[in-house]
Amino acid sequence: MAVSIKDIAEKLNVSTATVSLTLSGQGDLRKVSKETQQRVLACARELRYQPNVLARSLNKGYSENLGLIVTDITDSFFSQLANQIELEAERAGYTLMICCSHNDYRREERMIGLLQQKRVDGLLIAPLQRPDDVPYQNLADDFPAVAFDQLWPHWTGNSVVSSDRKSSHETVSRMIRCGARRIALLCIDAGRYSVRERARGYMDALEEAGLPFCEDLYAELSIDSYRSDLPRVLDRILAIRPRVDAFFFTTHLLVEGLLRYMQERAVGLPEGCRLACFHGNPLLRSLLPSLSIVQMPIEAIAREAVRLVCNQIECRKKGTAPPPPEHLVLDCLIG
Amino acid sequence: MAVSIKDIAEKLNVSTATVSLTLSGQGDLRKVSKETQQRVLACARELRYQPNVLARSLNKGYSENLGLIVTDITDSFFSQLANQIELEAERAGYTLMICCSHNDYRREERMIGLLQQKRVDGLLIAPLQRPDDVPYQNLADDFPAVAFDQLWPHWTGNSVVSSDRKSSHETVSRMIRCGARRIALLCIDAGRYSVRERARGYMDALEEAGLPFCEDLYAELSIDSYRSDLPRVLDRILAIRPRVDAFFFTTHLLVEGLLRYMQERAVGLPEGCRLACFHGNPLLRSLLPSLSIVQMPIEAIAREAVRLVCNQIECRKKGTAPPPPEHLVLDCLIG
DNA sequence: CTGAAAGCGCTTACAG
DNA sequence: CTGAAAGCGCTTACAG
Numbered sequence: 001m002a003v004s005i006k007d008i009a010e011k012l013n014v015s016t017a018t019v020s021l022t023l024s025g026q027g028d029l030r031k032v033s034k035e036t037q038q039r040v041l042a043c044a045r046e047l048r049y050q051p052n053v054l055a056r057s058l059n060k061g062y063s064e065n066l067g068l069i070v071t072d073i074t075d076s077f078f079s080q081l082a083n084q085i086e087l088e089a090e091r092a093g094y095t096l097m098i099c100c101s102h103n104d105y106r107r108e109e110r111m112i113g114l115l116q117q118k119r120v121d122g123l124l125i126a127p128l129q130r131p132d133d134v135p136y137q138n139l140a141d142d143f144p145a146v147a148f149d150q151l152w153p154h155w156t157g158n159s160v161v162s163s164d165r166k167s168s169h170e171t172v173s174r175m176i177r178c179g180a181r182r183i184a185l186l187c188i189d190a191g192r193y194s195v196r197e198r199a200r201g202y203m204d205a206l207e208e209a210g211l212p213f214c215e216d217l218y219a220e221l222s223i224d225s226y227r228s229d230l231p232r233v234l235d236r237i238l239a240i241r242p243r244v245d246a247f248f249f250t251t252h253l254l255v256e257g258l259l260r261y262m263q264e265r266a267v268g269l270p271e272g273c274r275l276a277c278f279h280g281n282p283l284l285r286s287l288l289p290s291l292s293i294v295q296m297p298i299e300a301i302a303r304e305a306v307r308l309v310c311n312q313i314e315c316r317k318k319g320t321a322p323p324p325p326e327h328l329v330l331d332c333l334i335g
Numbered sequence: 336m337a338v339s340i341k342d343i344a345e346k347l348n349v350s351t352a353t354v355s356l357t358l359s360g361q362g363d364l365r366k367v368s369k370e371t372q373q374r375v376l377a378c379a380r381e382l383r384y385q386p387n388v389l390a391r392s393l394n395k396g397y398s399e400n401l402g403l404i405v406t407d408i409t410d411s412f413f414s415q416l417a418n419q420i421e422l423e424a425e426r427a428g429y430t431l432m433i434c435c436s437h438n439d440y441r442r443e444e445r446m447i448g449l450l451q452q453k454r455v456d457g458l459l460i461a462p463l464q465r466p467d468d469v470p471y472q473n474l475a476d477d478f479p480a481v482a483f484d485q486l487w488p489h490w491t492g493n494s495v496v497s498s499d500r501k502s503s504h505e506t507v508s509r510m511i512r513c514g515a516r517r518i519a520l521l522c523i524d525a526g527r528y529s530v531r532e533r534a535r536g537y538m539d540a541l542e543e544a545g546l547p548f549c550e551d552l553y554a555e556l557s558i559d560s561y562r563s564d565l566p567r568v569l570d571r572i573l574a575i576r577p578r579v580d581a582f583f584f585t586t587h588l589l590v591e592g593l594l595r596y597m598q599e600r601a602v603g604l605p606e607g608c609r610l611a612c613f614h615g616n617p618l619l620r621s622l623l624p625s626l627s628i629v630q631m632p633i634e635a636i637a638r639e640a641v642r643l644v645c646n647q648i649e650c651r652k653k654g655t656a657p658p659p660p661e662h663l664v665l666d667c668l669i670g
Numbered sequence: 671c672t673g674a675a676a677g678c679g680c681t682t683a684c685a686g
Numbered sequence: 687c688t689g690a691a692a693g694c695g696c697t698t699a700c701a702g
Contacts, residue, residue, distance in 0.1 A: 004695055015673045020697060031671055048473075053452045054398060055695035058389045058678045065432075065453070072418070079414040083407070086435060095453060097400075098433045100421060117388045118400070118430060138383075256618045263621040283591045286598035287622070339679055350689045355681060366687055390679035393694045 003047045012039055057119065062317065066094040066309065067115030067123045069108060071101050077279045077296060084302030085124060092310050103223055105130050112139055122309035127152045129191045142322060144312035148305045151193040158308040160301050160328045164194045167294045167332040168201025171276045172248055176209045180246035180274055182217060184237050187250045190220040198250045198278065216240050230257040243270050249277040255284055255291065295333040304328050338382045347374055392454065397652065401429040401644065402450030402458045404443060406436050412614045412631060419637030420459060427645050438558055440465050447474055457644035462487045464526045477657060479647035483640045486528040493643040495636050495663045499529045502629045502667040503536025506611045507583055509627065511544045515581035515609055517552060519572050522585045525555040533585045533613065551575050565592040578605050584612040590619055590626065630668040639663050
């Protein structure tokens with residue numbers, strides 16, 4: 001099979017300890033003779049030696065792997081996040097195992113279990129809403145982990161989220177300052193933490209401006225059926241009088257849905273109708289110049305989330321007390 | 336630390352072998368008494384035993400992990416592919432380690448080495464063009480691997496690509512049948528295998544129709560700078576007389592660029608101008624009704640690629656001869 | 671300066 | 687039916 005440290009040791013008539021030491025860069029420190037080191041290095045190169053990281057991990061108790069669980073990697077928000085997280089993880093010396101929970105909390109549980117069995121050193125999770133609001137039980141308190149983007153109701157570990165409520169508030173307030181009075185709010189997966197927060201921010205802004213919450217202008221859609229449901233919802237809202245004069249969407253997915261709707265129905269928006277959503281991309285920006293995009297702090301989320309798990313892992317390695325969990329709320333950029 | 340098989344064995348006064356056997360489901364086969372099995376299972380549950388897969392892997396020589404290397408997970412083509420590959424891999428019992436090569440072939444090499452050291456059982460790679468056309472050396476011939484989407488020049492292992500040339504040919508032929516005569520071809524990363532194939536298909540169609548290749552109507556852009564370069568290219572091509580009457584783009588990224596261009600310049604396309612591209616999404620479809628999209632066979636690529644590596648891995652496990660490498664060309668759907 | 675040995679947590683012939 | 691033992695490929699005190 002593959003060449004091992006033993007093969008090198010035998011070939012060179014030295015012990016495996018000597019080989020291991022020089023290969024791991026401790027040669028000088030542990031006073032292996034320069035000459036022996038040379039021979040070991042040369043031999044390893046010649047035999048194309050690839051260390052078996054599994055064995056090292058088993059011995060050391062650390063795999064240098066991190067588990068990442070997102071709901072859906074095909075959502076550009078999560079693929080961008082995964083990309084940044086991979087970069088940050090790499091910088092910290094970790095490789096990523098990525099799993100998708102596909103909005104199925106049973107699957108999420110399975111993935112958490114799987115990744116733990118695979119001995120990842122830590123877990124980064126964009127948690128799913130759980131039906132019974134029961135916190136996940138199989139994740140030990142002291143296991144290095146960070147929840148990002150969303151939160152589990154009783155989660156007490158590290159978390160990194162964006163300033164959903166504040167950004168929402170600010171965005172809607174701007175619409176109001178621009179004259180909007182009848183602002184529709186459309187959500188996907190209204191039960192999720194971030195979505196509830198975004199809805200709250202909307203309420204905050206209405207309240208601040210003394211505007212009533214109008215049930216007619218509110219709609220909850222589900223991630224599984226929003227594509228087919230959205231047209232009817234838009235039909236309904238656009239038919240309301242007095243006219244809606246702004247739309248606030250909790251996600252870019254709905255804006256894409258709106259664009260499809262406008263194309264297919266060959267209708268435009270009411271004159272002067274304002275739009276806003278969370279997350280977006282250059283294309284949406286140029287297609288809908290009136291769209292305000294709340295830009296998610298993707299780099300910062302990735303950086304902080306990785307930092308937090310890595311910190312926790314470091315403490316474990318050193319055997320020191322785990323750092324107190326942090327709850328970070330990172331600012332979005334409203335553009 | 337974590338509870339091990341030894342802990343269970345000690346607590347129950349049985350050997351680790353007994354525990355291991357019953358936990359791995361070989362209890363009946365190896366005639367462990369029902370009662371002992373019960374006790375072991377109960378104890379494992381009670382202690383929340385999580386097997387250390389690292390140890391098992393080291394022992395068995397297989398990690399049940401697969402490495403996936405894509406150029407850029409934020410490209411929807413690759414995120415959709417990664418998603419399907421994860422699903423297929425899971426079905427086959429594998430977990431995915433995903434790395435991005437970011438169009439940097441040195442990074443790609445590092446990732447291949449890293450994943451091999453992490454002892455993935457096989458590798459799925461969307462290979463990068465290599466500057467000197469030298470095949471990658473550090474990937475042993477007998478290592479289970481499959482190249483997909485792209486090919487390395489001298490790659491002789493398994494590969495799964497789409498019918499780039501044929502689909503391109505067919506798409507351009509359709510445009511010609513609809514009356515298009517001056518068809519522009521815009522490429523990103525013209526040196527890549529699939530892009531060369533797509534360009535060839537374009538040539539095939541022109542030739543078949545007796546149309547001349549017109550250098551003016553051709554442009555190569557680079558993935559790093561196409562965003563800023565595209566407007567000038569479009570300016571140039573749209574200014575040419577006689578007028579261009581169709582655009583063929585090798586990638587959806589350029590269509591998004593075109594849309595941005597049209598918005599920013601506030602210009603439309605020449606009357607009746609046809610469009611086509613590889614890969615796309617519902618939004619592009621509805622924004623540009625005249626756009627023909629060559630749909631990549633993403634599910635099939637994922638399924639076949641995983642099947643091929645898994646086959647190779649199985650043969651390794653059984654010690655039988657590796658199956659002859661397959662080169663699959665999967666049909667695209669032209670819509 | 672170098673080696674023998676134990677151990678990480680499993681699995682699997684082999685004995686009994 | 688069950689256990690003692692070797693081994694997967696490393697690392698790391700501990701001796702000398």
